[in-house]
Amino acid sequence: SAVISQKPSRDICQRGTSLTIQCQVDSQVTMMFWYRQQPGQSLTLIATANQGSEATYESGFVIDKFPISRPNLTFSTLTVSNMSPEDSSIYLCSVGETEAFFGQGTRLTVV
Amino acid sequence: RKEVEQDPGPFNVPEGATVAFNCTYSNSASQSFFWYRQDCRKEPKLLMSVYSSGNEDGRFTAQLNRASQYISLLIRDSKLSDSATYLCVVNGPNTGGFKTIFGAGTRLFVKA
Numbered sequence: 001s002a003v004i005s006q007k008p009s010r011d012i013c014q015r016g017t018s019l020t021i022q023c024q025v026d027s028q029v030t031m032m033f034w035y036r037q038q039p040g041q042s043l044t045l046i047a048t049a050n051q052g053s054e055a056t057y058e059s060g061f062v063i064d065k066f067p068i069s070r071p072n073l074t075f076s077t078l079t080v081s082n083m084s085p086e087d088s089s090i091y092l093c094s095v096g097e098t099e100a101f102f103g104q105g106t107r108l109t110v111v
Numbered sequence: 112r113k114e115v116e117q118d119p120g121p122f123n124v125p126e127g128a129t130v131a132f133n134c135t136y137s138n139s140a141s142q143s144f145f146w147y148r149q150d151c152r153k154e155p156k157l158l159m160s161v162y163s164s165g166n167e168d169g170r171f172t173a174q175l176n177r178a179s180q181y182i183s184l185l186i187r188d189s190k191l192s193d194s195a196t197y198l199c200v201v202n203g204p205n206t207g208g209f210k211t212i213f214g215a216g217t218r219l220f221v222k223a
Binding site: 103 | 145157160200210213215
């Protein structure tokens, strides 16, 4: 198993601003995953963050909107850029290529 | 067709009841299967893995039918604390590697 620390746990942001979410893992992992969970819906994969290379984005998500950093094998950040109310959601980081372990999530409200 | 489909519920059951959740998946090449539990305003947590031979963990029994691409979760003697959303999760090969797909979840309310 892995212990994942994610912060902030929640934030309320003005539209047009950006928020960076941090995720720290207690062990070295090759891949880290960023998910979005909109109200009443399941998790949607945004991108896979690989250390030492560009993140791989899923259909419907682009780097300009969701830039990701992966400076080492235990840490990653996801930025939600130029936010609008439609970005209000829970954002989760995860590790594990078969069995997934999640951070506590970041509850974002854009006003 | 969604890659992983679940009955969204909600299921409202009294304490002590037996309740079953079903899930179907579309990718026949899928290799790993899980049930996760998500409490309100919390992250998903692994409840149990699902094996072809079926597996049991206390009051929880999971079954996998590869031929029908069907997964089930049975909860016996429901407790109030079982109230949560149960996510069916499937992992399988995808372009460039493996991909984990989450079902939309089935909500369970256990009432006294």
